[in-house]
Structure formats: structure tokens, C-alpha cells
Amino acid sequence: MRDCVKPVKIELYFIPVVTRIPLKFGPEVLTSITCTRVHMFVEDKKGKMTDGWGETPLSVQWGWPSSINYETRHRDMKKFCKILADEWVSCDLESHPVDTGYLFIEHILPLALTRFNKKMKESKEDMPLLSALICNSPFDIAFHDAYAKYLGLPVYRIYGKDFMDKDLSYYLKPAEDSQVSFEGKYIEDFLRIPPRERLIVWHLVGGTDPIDKDELTGNEPDDGYPVLLEDWIRQDGLKCLKIKLRGNDFDWDYQRIVKVAEIGIKNGVLWFSTDFNCTVKDTSYVVEMLDRLLYDKPDIYARILYIEQPFPYDLESNPIDVRPIASRKPIFMDESAHDWRVIKLGRELGWSGVALKTCKTQTGALLSYCWAKAHGMSVMVQDLTNPMLAQIPHVLLASYIDTIMGVESNSMQFYPLASEPEAKIHPGLYKRREGMLDLSTIRGPGFGYRIEEIPRELPEPDYIVSG
Numbered sequence: 001m002r003d004c005v006k007p008v009k010i011e012l013y014f015i016p017v018v019t020r021i022p023l024k025f026g027p028e029v030l031t032s033i034t035c036t037r038v039h040m041f042v043e044d045k046k047g048k049m050t051d052g053w054g055e056t057p058l059s060v061q062w063g064w065p066s067s068i069n070y071e072t073r074h075r076d077m078k079k080f081c082k083i084l085a086d087e088w089v090s091c092d093l094e095s096h097p098v099d100t101g102y103l104f105i106e107h108i109l110p111l112a113l114t115r116f117n118k119k120m121k122e123s124k125e126d127m128p129l130l131s132a133l134i135c136n137s138p139f140d141i142a143f144h145d146a147y148a149k150y151l152g153l154p155v156y157r158i159y160g161k162d163f164m165d166k167d168l169s170y171y172l173k174p175a176e177d178s179q180v181s182f183e184g185k186y187i188e189d190f191l192r193i194p195p196r197e198r199l200i201v202w203h204l205v206g207g208t209d210p211i212d213k214d215e216l217t218g219n220e221p222d223d224g225y226p227v228l229l230e231d232w233i234r235q236d237g238l239k240c241l242k243i244k245l246r247g248n249d250f251d252w253d254y255q256r257i258v259k260v261a262e263i264g265i266k267n268g269v270l271w272f273s274t275d276f277n278c279t280v281k282d283t284s285y286v287v288e289m290l291d292r293l294l295y296d297k298p299d300i301y302a303r304i305l306y307i308e309q310p311f312p313y314d315l316e317s318n319p320i321d322v323r324p325i326a327s328r329k330p331i332f333m334d335e336s337a338h339d340w341r342v343i344k345l346g347r348e349l350g351w352s353g354v355a356l357k358t359c360k361t362q363t364g365a366l367l368s369y370c371w372a373k374a375h376g377m378s379v380m381v382q383d384l385t386n387p388m389l390a391q392i393p394h395v396l397l398a399s400y401i402d403t404i405m406g407v408e409s410n411s412m413q414f415y416p417l418a419s420e421p422e423a424k425i426h427p428g429l430y431k432r433r434e435g436m437l438d439l440s441t442i443r444g445p446g447f448g449y450r451i452e453e454i455p456r457e458l459p460e461p462d463y464i465v466s467g
Contacts (some may be wrong), residue, residue, distance in 0.1 A: 004094045005042035005094065005146065005150050006091075006092060006094040006100075007041070007042055007146075008041055009040070009466045010139070011461040011463075012082065012462055013039070013462055014036060014037075016035075017034070019033070020225065020414060021206075021221060023204075026065055027065075029208065030061050033058065035387065036055065036058055037389065038053065039052075039053055040054070040142035040146050045094075050146050051146055052143060054141030054145060055389040056384070057384055058074070059134065062335070063131040063359075076116075080127065081138075083112055084109075084136055087104075088143075089465050089466065097140075097362075101140045101144070101363025102367070105133075105361060105363065113129065133360045137358065141362050153445055154444070154446070155396070156191060160187070164186055168367075168370055169181070169182040169184075169185070171367050172367060172374075175347060180374045195400045198436045198438055199407045200435060202241070202405075203236065203241050204244065204385075204410040205244060207244040207245070207246065209229065211259055212259075212263070230263055237433065240270065240435070242273045242274075242275055244275050245257070245274055245276045250288070253276070254292060254293075257300065258297055260272070271303055272303050274304060274307055275309075276310035278311060278312055278313055280310035281312075286325050287328065290329060306329060306331065308382075309332065311336075315336035319349060320349065322350045330378055330404070331350075331352050333346045333355065334354075334357075337355070339364055340370075343372055352378055353372065353404065354368060356368060356381050356401075357381070358386075359386075359390075362393060369401055378404045380405070381395075381398035381401070383410050387415055387418040388418060388421075392448070395409065396439070399439055409432070426442065429442075
């Protein structure tokens with residue numbers, strides 16, 4: 001076995017962030033969020049110690065849609081983060097981060113979630129796997145960062161045969177109807193080397209965002225940042241817009257697409273995607289929407305690049321055949337795509353591609369990407385409105401893989417002030433210029449955070465655990 005490390009100490013921070021404007025997820029509205037930041041210390045058998053960092057926003061409304069009140073779900077996710085801190089330090093897994101991350105997701109995380117749900121019965125509803133993955137993500141990211149720093153390498157240099165004992169066949173199984181083999185293949189074989197240093201960026205048009213002056217309520221912030229869509233497009237040079245829809249109000253959704261697209265096209269926008277918020281129950285809703293656009297607004301129809309998951313989160317409980325949609329536009333799994341097995345099921349049901357998110361762990365995103373890529377599926381890297389450190393693994397993933405078009409990034413819309421310290425070192429990551437993000441400031445070992453240079457003063461950790 002090659003040189004390996006294991007977690008020996010974790011400092012856990014819960015950083016509160018308030019949005020400047022609300023962000024709607026399905027029937028819920030997000031006005032604040034907690035970012036979980038993990039500082040992980042790892043050690044090898046000789047006692048050499050290194051540290052790593054990971055961060056993920058605990059997006060309660062996205063990861064745990066429910067009628068249970070927000071505060072209960074928020075409290076439970078923070079509690080579960082503390083449990084996972086204990087699990088990471090006590091698991092005694094001393095291996096490559098893909099090995100450790102995979103074993104943790106496959107075995108330790110489900111057991112911890114089962115125990116937690118049995119204990120928290122007063123919540124009246126089990127925490128779903130998606131929420132558990134979000135909670136686990138900053139730990140997984142921190143371990144990848146620490147291991148790469150231990151080797152003195154950028155993190156995307158550690159995913160080849162020189163550093164991994166197991167090839168992809170240990171983690172992934174190909175579809176039975178394919179000629180794919182993962183024998184002798186490594187993550188590195190599927191990556192884009194060298195990566196892109198500039199990425200086309202997608203802007204999120206939220207369901208409550210005012211599009212023009214007629215939609216202003218008088219409660220909008222006066223903080224120097226744009227409010228209206230046209231102002232955002234002109235300031236940031238945007239070329240790609242993702243349109244949030246309701247999924248249960250056909251006329252509203254249709255008019256929203258048309259209104260956003262007409263403003264966008266007028267101001268130089270080239271591409272659109274539609275996000276129905278996982279509330280659609282039948283393919284005919286989306287098919288009828290696309291067909292109406294094709295007949296009545298062909299220019300808008302032509303610029304819709306892909307459709308984001310319209311249907312409920314759990315693909316296994318809602319195995320909807322999406323071929324009628326995929327025959328018109330590419331359709332991407334998002335919330336439901338927890339791992340390669342679900343992506344395999346999605347492929348059988350006609351899904352065109354998968355939207356990857358580092359908030360489901362770096363390990364899971366990389367393995368899911370390799371499976372999808374090997375089977376000819378398209379990929380996209382979607383945002384969880386990642387501020388601060390969370391932005392860096394997010395955009396790095398997009399730079400090292402061939403997405404259908406750039407990367408989504410919208411924390412600068414909803415809480416730009418949260419990332420001011422990080423933006424002093426990485427200005428091109430937290431402000432969009434000419435419709436692009438600039439990754440050229442990311443350098444050094446690990447994820448290239450350059451955290452020692454970032455002028456952020458952290459409070460005392462909210463939780464500390466040592467082995």
C-alpha cells in the first residue's frame with residue numbers, strides 16, 4: 001500500500017449567512033443558510049501531520065424538502081454533522097481519499113444515518129440520504145485536500161495509477177448493455193488535462209427574482225448590486241441563464257420562460273436551461289411546454305440547452321420514463337443522482353445526462369462522472385449557491401471535466417458579501433466578468449485555496465473531536 005493518512009482531529013465550524021434576496025426551492029424560500037466548514041488534521045504511520053479544509057452550505061430546503069419546519073431540519077443536519085465528525089475520526093480508515101470516501105459513503109454513512117433517524121424520532125420524518133450526503137461533503141472534501149497537501153500536489157494530480165491502488169472496476173460496474181470496461185482505468189483517464197482556467201458561467205433566475213420594473217415590490221435591497229435581470233446581464237456579460245420554474249403552474253412557467261428569454265436574447269444571452277424544481281408529476285407537462293415553445297417561440301426553443309430534473313427526488317420510487325422529453329431536449333438528473341447506480345437506472349429510463357455537485361462529496365462526484373462519461377452521457381456541474389471556500393472545489397470540478405457548457409455559479413447573486421475575504425485572493429471566482437469565471441488564482445497543493453492568504457477571522461470551532 002502506498003503512503004496513506006487517516007483523520008486524527010477535526011474542527012467543525014457553522015458559519016451563518018443571510019441572503020440579500022430570497023431564493024425559492026420548490027414550495028420553500030431560502031433567506032439564510034449555514035455553511036459547514038471542516039478543518040481536518042491527518043497523520044501517517046510515522047506521525048507526519050497535515051491539514052485540509054472543506055466547506056459545504058447546508059441547503060436544508062434543497063436537501064430535505066418537507067412539511068417539517070425549517071428549524072427542526074436545520075437543527076438535525078447540524079447535529080448530524082457533529083456525529084459525522086466523530087465517525088471520521090474514529091473510523092480508522094487509512095487509505096487514498098477515494099478509497100476512504102467510497103467506504104465511508106457505502107458503509108459508515110448509511111449506518112450513521114439509520115442510527116440517527118431512530119434516535120431523532122421527535123422529528124417525525126427521517127432525514128433523507130441527500131441531506132446526509134450534504135452533511136458528509138465537507139469532511140470528504142477536507143480529506144481530499146489534506147491528502148493532496150500531504151503529497152505536496154494539486155488535488156487533481158492524485159487520481160491516477162501512480163497514487164491509487166485500485167482501478168475504477170473496484171468502485172463501478174458498467175451497464176449490462178454496454179461495451180464499457182473499467183478494468184485498468186482510473187479517474188485521471190477521464191479528466192480534462194490541462195483544465196480550463198476560464199469557465200462560461202450560468203446565472204440563476206430564481207422563482208422570486210424580479211425580472212423587470214413591473215415586478216419590483218419596493219422591498220429590494222439597495223446595496224450596490226443589481227436587482228433586475230437586465231442589469232445583471234449587462235454588468236456580468238452573461239451568456240447563459242438558468243430559469244427556475246414552479247412545475248405545477250403551466251401558464252406561469254411558460255410565460256416565465258418567454259419573458260426571461262426575450263430579455264436575455266435582447267441583451268446577448270445565448271443559452272437557457274429550465275429547472276422545474278422537481279415538482280412535475282408527468283412527462284406530458286414538460287413535453288407540452290417544449291412543443292408550445294417550438295411552435296410559438298422557435299428562437300427560444302432553439303436556445304434551450306438542456307432540461308434539469310423536473311421530477312421528484314427519489315428516482316427509484318419514481319421510475320418515470322423520460323424518453324418523450326429526451327427526444328426533444330437533453331434532460332439531466334440532479335437531486336436524485338446520488339451515485340453511479342442511480343445514474344445507471346436513469347440511463348435505462350432515458351435520461352441524457354447528470355448534473356454533478358460537490359455537495360454530494362468530491363468522491364461521489366468523481367465516480368459518478370466517470371460512470372456517466374464512460375457510458376456516453378453528458379454532464380453539468382450545478383451550484384448549491386456555494387460561497388467562500390465551497391466555491392473552489394465546485395469550480396475546479398467543472399474545469400477538469402467536459403461539461404455541456406461551463407458551470408453554474410450564483411452565490412454572488414444571493415450573498416456576495418459572505419465571500420469578500422476569499423475574493424481578495426481569488427477575485428475571478430466571486431465576480432463574473434464577460435460571462436466567465438477566472439480560476440487562474442487557484443494554485444498550490446490540495447484544492448489551491450491559499451487559505452493562509454485569505455483574511456478571514458474564524459470564531460472558535462463549534463465542535464472539536466480528536467482521536
